[in-house]
Amino acid sequence: MARIERKTTRVSNAGRLNTLGAQGRGLDVLLDELDKAHEGRTATHRTHVRWPFRHGSIQALLTQPDGGEVRLSLACRNLSVGGMSVLHNSFLHPGTVVAVHLPRATQGVSRIKGKIVRCAHVRGTIHEIGIKFDDLINLREFKQSDPFDAALAFENVRPQDLTGTILHIDPSQIDRQIVRHALRDSALSIRGCESIEEAMTFIERGCDLILCEFNLVSQDAATLSLALRADGYPQPIIVVSGNRSPAAVEMIRRSPIDVFLDKPVDADLLLSAIAEFLAPDSRRQEQRSTEMREDMKDLAVAFARTLGDAADHLEKAIQAHDPDEVFRLSTDLKGTALSLGFTKVGNIAGEVSDALGRGQPLETVGRIVRKLALACRQSRNAA
Incomplete structure (x- = not known):
């Protein structure tokens, strides 16, 4: 009689929040220690921003080479559109296939497939595991969106990778020139306007992204964004302004504005914000x-x-x-x-x-x- 192979699933940490057995203050101290150890380090090769995503228990299913499966509850440190960092109480082999269940920002979870690409010893039995996702995720589905702390996906953006048409509305000609200078090496087409009335002509003709000052001549950017959405214009909106008054902050958070950047604007941060919507490999352009x-x-x-x-x-x-x-x-x-x-x-x-x-x-x-x-x-x- 032929032998029937059965796939077995083993639960490694039943009864504990995670495989480390860490929770509450103890877990926070460990994550603070890891964050501090990585402060000041730059990875010029990295293209995806890592965002803090502290979670005591992320469910993961590992598939072993023999077909067996192991279920783990892992503490999570950070998340990017391309992968995540989790903590485990032993070594895990790079190349191992894994599926994680990520909690969404609103409700429910999403099952994300990937592979282990890194396993670094921290101390004792603690190891930090790097997981690379098979496909990029939309970070906004898992991190609550806030224009003042936008979950930007890209870093080390090459200006020449950015294409499309940007409409820039700012009453200050000098500030429009500063932005144009910051984007001088990109392939972007930038149309500058000093008023909403002038800008509407270009919006109606079509543009890919709107960049604007909060304090416009006839109204503020929050009111403009609400009016554009009501009229069916879906362009992403980035506000670059020095106005962080409590009233402005409240209005922006209640509006469809996607990202807020402070003046004077940092050129690299501006590139990252624009790449969120116009980079060829961003989630808004999913052509593979x-x-x-x-x-x-x-x-x-x-x-x-x-x-x-x-x-x-x-x-x-x-x-x-x-x-x-x-x-x-x-x-x-x-x-x-x-x-x-x-x-x-x-x-x-x-x-x-x-x-x-x-x-x-x-x-x-x-x-x-x-x-x-x-x-x-x-x-x-x-x-």
Whole structure:
């Protein structure tokens, strides 16, 4: 009779919060010690910012070479879009396949797959384990978003990797020139405006990101952001301002503003903030050409070149109140985009085509159509 192999799952730390047996003040002291030991260290090769993500018990499932599985509860130190650092009471082999259950910022958990890439001895039985995720995550799903402490994903950003069109609204011509100088080595197209009235022309034509001062001529940036969202304009908004008054802080936190940066703005921090939305490999541009066959890569490049025109056609169809044309365009985009890895474009196009296919009037889906046009423009340089 043939022998039946059964996969066994072993629980390593039943009854304890984590494998270290550390919790409360004891765990905080250990994490403080590790953070202090790494203070001042810079990793010029690193592209993803590590954010504190202290958690006493992250559930992990390790798959061993023989197929057996081990369930662990691990204390967590930090998190980035590409991986995380956890603590364990023994050595774990690099290359081990692991799936972790990350608690979301709102509710529930997400199962994230990855591999152990590093195991460093700290002291005694304590080891720090580096896990690299198979796919980048959206950090905002796991870290509560705050414009004043935004969970920026990228560091050591190369300016030449940034592409797209930025609308910069600031009454001060000198401050507009300072920002333009900070971005001089990028491939960004920057349109400067001193008033909202002047800026609206460019917003209606289409831009990828809005950069603005909080104190504008006719209104503040928080009020502007609320009005833009109400009118269906989904562009990310970064405020660069010296106004941190309690009233301004409260208004910004209640608004759709994504990031707040202080004046005088740090050039590297500005690049990181812009990369959050316009970097080719950011979560907002999920095109994964590196995983495609060579022949598919050529098709992806060709498709990306058509996305600017697709955005223009969508906006013209909205202006002409032509739901049939919007439906045709979104249906075509959905099929091609998802086939070639342009996940964001494909998913939004699916929302539009599904809504119109169910008979919803164009007026009710106009905001999603504009969001689709913006996604097309953001992804046109992704391949």
